[in-house]
Amino acid sequence: MATLLSDLPGSTWTNWVGNQSFTPAHTAAPRDEAEVVALVTQAAERGLGVRVAGAGHSFTPVVETSGLRLDLSALRGVVATDPARRRATALAGTRIHDFYEPLWDAGLALRNQGDIDTQHIAGAVATGTHGSGSRYTSLSGVVRRMRVVTATGEVRDIGEDQPELLRAAQVSVGMLGVVTELELDVADAYRLRQQVGLRAFEDVMEHWDELVSTHRHFGMFWLPSEESGALYNLDGHGRSMADQCYVKVYDEVDPDVPDDDTEGRRVDRCYRIFPMVYDANFHELEYFVPLDRAPEALRAMRELMLARLPESVYPLEVRTVGPDEAYLSPQLGTATAAISVSGTPGTDYWDYLRSVDALLTEHDARVHWGKLHFLTPERLHRLYPRADDFVALRRELDPTGMFLNDHLRPLFA
Ligand SMILES: Cc1cc2nc3c(=O)[nH]c(=O)nc-3n(C[C@H](O)[C@H](O)[C@H](O)COP(=O)(O)OP(=O)(O)OC[C@H]3O[C@@H](n4cnc5c(N)ncnc54)[C@H](O)[C@@H]3O)c2cc1C
Structure with a gap:
C-alpha cells in the first residue's frame, strides 16, 4: 500500500447498526505505526480532519470525518503479557475476543467486559465501554499506558508517569490522536x-x-x-x-x-x-x-x-x-x-x-x-468537573482540532 494520501480515495463507511454513514475524502488501512505517522502528517499538511473507525459499534457520529478515515484492523493482536504485574499489551485494532486465549494461556483474563466482544480495544476504550459490577471499572479504567500518534505526527507514550495526560487519554473519543497500542491492568484467570x-x-x-x-x-x-x-x-x-x-x-x-x-x-x-x-x-x-x-x-x-x-x-x-x-x-x-x-x-x-x-x-x-x-456544553461542564482539563490538554496536543468532527466540536473545541 502506498502511504501517499493522494493515491487513497475515500470509501463510504456505515456503522454496524446502520444509523451513521459518511464518505470521507480519503480512506487508509495502515499496516503499522510508521504508516499511521506518515498518513497523519500528510493529513495535517493538507488541513484534513482524521478519525479512526474501530469496529463501528457506536450509535453516535463519533467516527465521521470529511477528511481521512483510518482503518486500524491490521494493527491487531496481543503483543505481550506479564503475569507477575498482571499486565497485557495489545495493538489498537485487537478485538475484545482476541484477548481471550492469549491471556488465559498466561493465567490471565480481562477484569470485566461488556455484552459483546467484537469491538476494537481502542474503540471500546475511547468511549468508556463497560460491563457490570460496582467494584470493576470500565475498560478505560484499566488502561495503564497508551501509544498515541498526535497531530504533529509525534508518537507519545502516555503512561502512569503522566497521570494527568493518562486520565485525559483513557476516555478521549479519538480526540487526542490515533491510538496504536494499549497496556491494560488485567486479572488472574477466573x-x-x-x-x-x-x-x-x-x-x-x-x-x-x-x-x-x-x-x-x-x-x-x-x-x-x-x-x-x-x-x-x-x-x-x-x-x-x-x-x-x-x-x-x-x-x-x-x-x-x-x-x-x-x-x-x-x-x-x-x-x-x-x-x-x-x-x-x-x-x-x-x-x-x-x-x-x-x-x-x-x-x-x-x-x-x-x-x-x-x-x-x-x-x-x-x-x-x-x-x-x-x-x-x-x-x-x-x-x-x-x-x-x-x-x-x-x-x-x-x-x-x-x-x-x-x-x-x-x-x-x-x-x-x-x-x-x-449532551449540551452547559451540561458537560456542570456534570464533568474535569471537562475543562480535558479540553486544555486536547488543545495542547491538537491546536488545529484535526481530530475533532462536527459531532464533537460543539462540546470540545
Ligand atoms: C450490540 C452492541 C452492544 C454493545 N454493548 C456494550 C456494552 O455492553 N457496554 C458498553 O459500554 N458499550 C456497549 N456498546 C457500545 C460500544 O462498546 C462502543 O460504542 C464502542 O466504542 C464501540 O467500539 P468500536 O471498536 O466499534 O469503535 P467505533 O464505534 O468504531 O469507534 C468508537 C470511537 O473510538 C474511536 N477510535 C477507534 N479506534 C481508535 C484508535 N485506534 N485511535 C483513536 N480513536 C479510535 C473512534 O474514532 C470513535 O470515536 C455496544 C454496542 C452495540 C452495537
Missing part, C-alpha cells in the same frame, strides 16, 4: 457462575443494595411488555415476562468447580460467560446515574415507560460500573448505575429518547459517548 431468573421490579428495588454489593456482577433487564424479552433473546422459560426483571448475577468460583449449563445457571471461563448473543437491531441510549440514586431513577423510568411511552418495548438494561479518574468518564469519582433504553430502527423514537434524557438529567446523569445522547 471462572464464573452465572445465575439468571425473573424477579418482580419492586423486589429488585428493595434488595438493590444487597444485589449490587454481594455479587461480583449484577445486571438486569426490566421488560415493559410481554414481547420485550424476545427482542434481546431473553428466555422466560414459559413464565410471563411483562413488568418483570430478568436478573443476572455472576460470581467467581474455584477452579475445580466443573462446567455447568442447566436452566438459569452456567459455570465456565469468565470470557465465555460475559458476552450475550444479539441478533436484533436497535438504537441505544445509555445514561449513568450515581449508584446510590439508582432505585429512585429506575422507579421513575418504569413509571415513564408504562404510563407515557407504551411504544417503548425494548428492555431497559441496568448495570453498575465502579469509579475511576478519567476526565470524561461517566464514572469519574463515583460508581454509577448504567441505564439504557433502545429505539426501534425505522421508527421516529426521538421524542421517546428525549423524554428519557429529560428524566435522567434530573438525576444528574452522564452519558455513554458511543450511544445516542443529547
